Amino acid sequence: MTSAPPDCLLRLLRGTPRQRVCTLFIIGFKFTFFVSIMVYWHVVGEPGGRGQLSNLPVDVPCPHVVPPTPLPSGTPPPGNIFFLETSDRTNPNFLFMCSVESAARAHPESPVVVLMKGLPGGNASRPRHLGLSLLGCFPNVQMRPLDLGELFRDTPLAAWYVAVQRRWEPYLLPVLSDASRIALLWKFGGIYLDTDFIVLKDLRNLTNALGTQSRYVLNGAFLAFERHHEFMAQCMHDFVAHYNGWIWGHQGPQLLTRVFKKWCSIRSLSESRACRGVTTLPPEAFYPIPWQNWKKYFEDITPEELTRLLNATFAVHVWNKKSQGTRFEATSRALLAQLHARYCPTTHEAMKMYL
Numbered sequence: 001m002t003s004a005p006p007d008c009l010l011r012l013l014r015g016t017p018r019q020r021v022c023t024l025f026i027i028g029f030k031f032t033f034f035v036s037i038m039v040y041w042h043v044v045g046e047p048g049g050r051g052q053l054s055n056l057p058v059d060v061p062c063p064h065v066v067p068p069t070p071l072p073s074g075t076p077p078p079g080n081i082f083f084l085e086t087s088d089r090t091n092p093n094f095l096f097m098c099s100v101e102s103a104a105r106a107h108p109e110s111p112v113v114v115l116m117k118g119l120p121g122g123n124a125s126r127p128r129h130l131g132l133s134l135l136g137c138f139p140n141v142q143m144r145p146l147d148l149g150e151l152f153r154d155t156p157l158a159a160w161y162v163a164v165q166r167r168w169e170p171y172l173l174p175v176l177s178d179a180s181r182i183a184l185l186w187k188f189g190g191i192y193l194d195t196d197f198i199v200l201k202d203l204r205n206l207t208n209a210l211g212t213q214s215r216y217v218l219n220g221a222f223l224a225f226e227r228h229h230e231f232m233a234q235c236m237h238d239f240v241a242h243y244n245g246w247i248w249g250h251q252g253p254q255l256l257t258r259v260f261k262k263w264c265s266i267r268s269l270s271e272s273r274a275c276r277g278v279t280t281l282p283p284e285a286f287y288p289i290p291w292q293n294w295k296k297y298f299e300d301i302t303p304e305e306l307t308r309l310l311n312a313t314f315a316v317h318v319w320n321k322k323s324q325g326t327r328f329e330a331t332s333r334a335l336l337a338q339l340h341a342r343y344c345p346t347t348h349e350a351m352k353m354y355l
Contacts, residue, residue, distance in 0.1 A: 058128040062137035080190035086176040088118035092131030098344035102199040104138040115146035156236045169245040178252040189227030196320035209279045211286035218256040294319040300333040
């Protein structure tokens with residue numbers, strides 16, 4: 001004896017054949033959307049490197065760090081360089097370590113502040129991981145807890161943050177990161193970098209600037225702004241006024257592109273690269289390899305080719321959302337391996353030892 005279908009399903013399927021087709025289409029669409037979101041977070045959204053770091057030691061011997069050289073006359077005063085971790089993760093992967101180390105080495109006179117939501121505040125003992133131990137070797141690196149409520153306090157984002165905690169959104173972690181970086185630079189000023197950058201050069205001469213990802217869109221993986229700059233204030237207002245957490249990039253690259261076009265009264269990025277004190281830097285400055293070509297980071301390259309490729313580059317964005325989980329030999333001639341060896345040698349030695 002077969003069981004009868006549930007009453008709720010029978011009610012859904014009543015009506016004309018056309019209505020039943022529409023009902024089934026809507027059910028199928030919602031199911032497909034839900035599955036796609038789950039697959040996204042499983043494949044892309046989860047922090048990378050968990051498996052490769054789970055069995056590593058919690059301490060690392062510190063290298064001899066050369067004391068910073070005196071600043072030449074005319075050099076701008078040190079400013080904070082910020083990294084953010086808006087998830088509860090406190091175990092940085094090797095790319096995260098390399099990002100912070102490369103920034104610390106390129107700016108020995110500047111505080112490099114790593115704000116992590118998962119770090120406990122007050123006198124609570126902090127977790128012990130290889131990444132935190134390694135980054136503690138650099139005297140200008142500061143690991144601090146991130147209090148999002150306090151960060152958004154007295155900004156246009158405060159009410160939004162209270163409301164967003166009461167509902168589910170598919171891209172909440174990257175959206176929190178987008179909100180945090182503009183609030184951080186508005187409140188304190190300085191330089192913000194994503195944790196999948198490798199810094200090649202001193203960034204302190206870049207002020208009120210951001211990078212161009214392509215001819216159509218800007219990117220906020222690098223931002224450099226003075227404290228209380230009006231452009232950052234307009235970004236916060238646009239964040240709330242045109243909020244849509246269901247579209248990937250809407251609160252990040254697309255927001256910065258919208259605000260810059262309005263700031264400069266232009267319709268296309270090709271019309272202006274700088275106006276009213278804000279500059280957009282060309283793609284080769286921070287995104288020399290487009291995200292569509294991210295596999296190039298894992299291909300062999302000669303040192304001469306590497307020098308030519310990155311001649312006009314300040315820092316290299318590795319597109320971790322695409323590249324995470326891709327293995328490479330730390331001692332190989334792969335582009336990424338050579339960048340690690342040259343710009344974050346302490347992390348590189350740890351990779352050779354433990355991977």
